[in-house]
Amino acid sequence: MTDNNHDIEQPGERVPKRVIGTPSHAATGTPLLGAEERTGPAEVPGVDLQDEATAKKGERIAAFCFLLTFLAGIAFIVSYVAFQVGDLDSAATSNLALGSSLTVALLALASGIVVWVRMVMPKYKLVQERHEMASDGETRAYVGETFLQGAAESGITKRPLLRRTLLAAAAPLGLAPLVLLKDLGPHEYADFPKKLRHTVWGEKTKEGKQRRLVVEGTGAPIRAADFNSPGGILSVVPEGYEHDLNELAKSTLILIKFRPEELKSGTNRNWAPDGIVAYSKICTHVGCPAALYEQTTHHILCPCHQSTFDAADGAKVVFGPAARPLPQLPIAVDGEGYLVATADFPVPPGPSFWERGDAEAEAREKGGQS
Amino acid sequence: MSTGTVPKPIAGTSSFLDDRLGAGNFMRRNLRKVFPDHWSFLLGEIALYSFIVLLLTGTFLTFFFKPSMEHVIYEGSYAPLQGIGMSAAYASTLEISFDVRGGLLMRQMHHWAALLFVAGMMVHMLRVFFTGAYRKPRELNWLIGVGLLTLALLEGLTGYSLPDDLLSGAGLRITEGVAISLPLVGTWITFFLFGGEYPGEDVISRFYSLHILLIPGILLGLISAHMILMWVQKHTQMPGKGRTNKNVVGAPFYPAFMAKAGAYFMFTFGVIALLGTFAQINPIWLFGPYTPADISAGSQPDFYMGFLEGALRLMPSWEVNLFGQGGGTLPLSVLIPALVPMGIIMTGLAVYPFAERWITGDNREHHVVDRPRNNPHRTAIGISAMTFYGVLWLLGANDELSWVLHVSLNWTTYVGRVLVFVAPVIAYVVTYRICLGLQRKDAAIIGHGVESGVIKRLPHGEYIEVHVPPAQDIEAHMRGKEAVPTLPGAGNGSDGVPPKALRGPIGRLRAKMSAAYGGEKIPLDDGHGDGHGHDDHAAVGAGGDDKPAVH
Structure with missing residues (x-):
């Protein structure tokens, strides 16, 4: 599954800054997410960058939404303190205050992220290959052989005494949990219909x-x-x-x-x-x-x-x-x-x-x- | 828009983890994993996020709920019930509603999330069914889904019974009445479930441990398996431009899909909060404590139990006594509605992928899904099953129906008894015809183009509307159509001796079913001309090879 076009680590040389539109460069020999300087989103087929005006607008809308979430979150905490409960009416008021502030907080957060994805992030149409789920014949053959080899090595196939006593050992142990359930019901089975x-x-x-x-x-x-x-x-x-x-x-x-x-x-x-x-x-x-x-x-x-x-x-x-x-x-x-x-x-x-x-x-x- | 350097804390942590886990290889393969886009792929996520909300709100509720049937006198703050004897479970539910800040909100959100959880699973399952996304290699994930739906119903049933108000008790009583009707073992099962005679003093604490531990544990395990399989097998995609069985086209997991999924979780959470705030659900304080001696008219279960309720209401009063006196009683009027519809639906769902594979002989992997119209028999079977379910579901509220529509209650039942058999057949036929009609429409668009709105006068005076070829992506979407496969040798036109597997009575039946189920009903390309818009716009004929008539 080496089918993606923008791996984290790509060989290349270190470059300071990059102008949009130039090919990407990446660091080499870094640790995972290494501290090397990186360039911006690459000009890759399937990654369609937003124009700056849209992105800027998106940033403002998203920021407004996140701010709304911030305020609603505070409102939730304030409502918890401000509205006591103890009867039908006060419980209804508290429910309304807590619920609506929570609703606003969550929905504003959701909207903000959606705006961020749709207006700031690029439009994507990436293509990856699929591979058949089935392993190839060689792998299957290897697994089959290894399985048989392991079974033979363990002795389970040619030592029936071992095999049978193991099975015998497992049976009562498997039944034990079921037996334990017996005391769920009363003991006098015969009395059930009579009752x-x-x-x-x-x-x-x-x-x-x-x-x-x-x-x-x-x-x-x-x-x-x-x-x-x-x-x-x-x-x-x-x-x-x-x-x-x-x-x-x-x-x-x-x-x-x-x-x-x-x-x-x-x-x-x-x-x-x-x-x-x-x-x-x-x-x-x-x-x-x-x-x-x-x-x-x-x-x-x-x-x-x-x-x-x-x-x-x-x-x-x-x-x-x-x-x-x-x-x-x-x-x-x-x-x-x-x-x-x-x-x-x-x-x-x-x-x-x-x-x-x-x-x-x-x-x-x-x-x-x- | 330069990204600069990875901040030191992140770089440090990631290196720490990679040194110990080798996470880099996993990330390399998966950070940019591609997820295809289609609105219908989001339906299952509703269920997933509702489940998370259920876990969060449910955990809150467990801190205050007392799963005990111990008799207490209510002295909480809800005045109308003060001084009344009730179970500790009901008293603590009242306490959550009136004396715990946010308690009512969490309770209502928990109930709404439960409804959304089951509803989300159902529509997700319908999407998977009608697009054939359950086909190889995804049959196992489909089976996990069937298991999840069954468990979700059980989870709902046990949760519904916990508050121990009059309404939840009515549900519990019906559960008992059904359990005790089982032949031979019914009485035993009931006494074991309730720790003795109904209602006893054990059932709520037992349902509680099932509801908060055992069933959610299994659900969590199965949901994880469901997600892992989806991840490993990669998501299916709709037919369209550049999409094949060998690729995935869409947005990368990081950052776009991840952010979208997060937003979608917040949306689901937010909508549940909205419902929990403004749409009152299960106001248990109005119902009073449970007693087996009372009931309120118009009692209704949660929507997902409605079809069982409807089946119970529809059933005629059949009961047989086997082996004469001292023999056994078989209450068919309980057993049949409780077991048969559920059995038909769940078994049908579970075996469908395998039955379809057996009938079509199609052993290929499918990653591009079908449009429902392009497998008309499957779509018709699905709609037929939905109609069967829908009739039972509606009849589960026949008292409300007769009240609202001013018709006799008994007649709703009589009509329902007929409809439950007739409506699925009608639905099947109608759906099948609609599918073929839609296929003809596609064929017409591919063959003749779309109406451009431009009227042109021909030299001899005739007016025609100019047709233009459809937009590329729409055409690619339509051309994703594939004939439903048939078994080799099963076709009507095949001559010679049928293959060995298709001889014998079962083999012949299989061949007949295969020929009926599969095949190309309405070919897209029908030997039409240039498609320049000068030909007619008559529908393409049903016959595969006859030339279209030109007026």
């Missing part, structure tokens, strides 16, 4: 009572008689687990009240005291909360991928990618008039997983929800 099936709705409280439904956010229990606005929807969580995110990811409910004649066969009426129905809020597609409800059509909509469920008909899927209805939770009214869960979901709530199997068929056999 996904189970929610606290199936457990009694510490006092041995059935677990109450409480309003998400306030934590207030729900009196069946008070929840009587038809068309209303309420986001509900299990009592005692209001802030347990792992539990909320499975157990969150939506509560909807229907008039008895509105309910269709898909909904289990035994689990709908006073027409109040509780469905899992966790979408059966990939687990987003299905939080939108349209009163007139009784449609529950998941905002992530628009799976749509018919709340009046067992939350069966009417549109979108979800394949299964939102499971209905068996609920009842306790002695004090509050809504409680009487059992866990008949099928696992949330997104499908491999070990889920045909949970609906199992539930049917047990005589639960279809």
Whole structure:
């Protein structure tokens, strides 16, 4: 790749100054970037020097830009000191001051360099040769021979004991890092699917009572008689687990009240005291909360991928990618008039997983929800 | 303009280094290394410089961010969230936004730089694809590029999840829903990723180490390899005057290209700063802390995840239970959209250079790139793939579409389900025709010249417009065209027994594909006359050897 025309070191003799247009001379026998005197840009084909007027103008514009960068840089530092943060407005002011000074500094610097390149530096149209990437045949042959020779010298080819034990030695060592990853997860593999099936709705409280439904956010229990606005929807969580995110990811409910004649066969009426129905809020597609409800059509909509469920008909899927209805939770009214869960979901709530199997068929056999 | 002497400190340092490293030889070869010029060669640099900005801003953010899901009560300076329980990660992100000077700027610049990083990679990749710059000897660098794009998506996904606000949590939940849907291993993978049940208390610190250490480390390594290969193989160039497969024409690395690259870095940095200042992005304080029980309507991922989101939305509700009760559940409505489009696009990108080489039998080195029109099938395939991606991407925002265009949400989905299959086919046909049309235009310019604007009256009264030959550099640019190679013996007109490799069913298919893909569709020089502008300006016919009609 000795294909360029203006090497740093070129033999020649030492000359003091040079007028533009004269051929270039260079120093000889110097160290790299040696302290010898050099001449200006050479008259080389492909290097088209700028005329002095353009260069002068370019110099002024570039200098203006660099000065702007200098000032903006100072403005940035001043802004850092001058503008304190601590609330929404002051953070916005500080952001504006810091950001705009940084922007000006960077863009002015960029513009200055571009002007420098375009107006001060020569126009270039240099040509260099390319060479095939492939090495020549002789080199390849040499490398091949050397490789074989080295392999033979090392003994790896003719000493199988050495080779095989080395391979054997590497295998467990290579596996070791993977083994180390095992403790990323919990130890009870067999329990994973069981955990996904189970929610606290199936457990009694510490006092041995059935677990109450409480309003998400306030934590207030729900009196069946008070929840009587038809068309209303309420986001509900299990009592005692209001802030347990792992539990909320499975157990969150939506509560909807229907008039008895509105309910269709898909909904289990035994689990709908006073027409109040509780469905899992966790979408059966990939687990987003299905939080939108349209009163007139009784449609529950998941905002992530628009799976749509018919709340009046067992939350069966009417549109979108979800394949299964939102499971209905068996609920009842306790002695004090509050809504409680009487059992866990008949099928696992949330997104499908491999070990889920045909949970609906199992539930049917047990005589639960279809 | 005499340069005078090299200043002593520089001379001294350079000698010190050369004595120890022999740097002189490297400098001698590379200081004046020539880089070809074309605007499209700058696209990849956007990605490169965005990556540097990501490293700089990201390092700043790590000084303040706490990658922990520990439950804390927020007592920072953002009043609406004071006294609310949240994760330490979210609280520290709020702190960065409101209580650290420049924190909000760095956060917003980091996010914008991430978007620009992926977008820069995508347009760079399209440039390389459509000009055939991935051809021998650059296939390996192309593969590195595919790897970089994949990793960048993963890097974006892990970063998006870190602030632990309601929006980022929704993304995380979808990630979990997809991971758990995998057959056989899904549940295990999910429990290992989250350290137990979703969301657990581990995922943010784990994503953090992936996001700031592991993936950027690999990215840095691959980007370095990408640069070194580009340097060693030298950049491709556009066809043009004096440019051949045996040379490079352009500006020297030192000083012009170096300065331009520096300026371009500053431009990229400056634009990111501009966006970070004036274009608010991801205002996490509005979303509130993550809880799996809530979501906000209109949740959208970052743009580069949009096509996966669209695929998930388009899919019909398919799910099968294998082996009856106690068997396995296969949620196809999750698996297919999560794996198939991504698989098609990434695999397609990775194998394309090799498939093309197999079909064309072209084993030569290419350093002069194609104009997209001159390989119409490749261009059509590329546009077709872009259309497939684009439909999915648009449908990833179908709720916004239906809102803005006042059409039924369900209909956007139904239309999308059809379009995702039909639109790529239409795009293919249309692109192919456009390419041929552009080739005809080139042939007309070469054969007839360009319209000069001079109207001339002939002796018998007819008016014609005088055509003049095109400018030299434009003509050289057009004449850089080369027929797409075909396998020997694959052509339609070839008689005799096909070569051994082209017998058998696969060989015959290969020969057919080669004949269709390759060949000269519209020859530039069509046996035209002198091109003095007296002949007609009718388009050159599709047939290679028929004489142009003269009116």
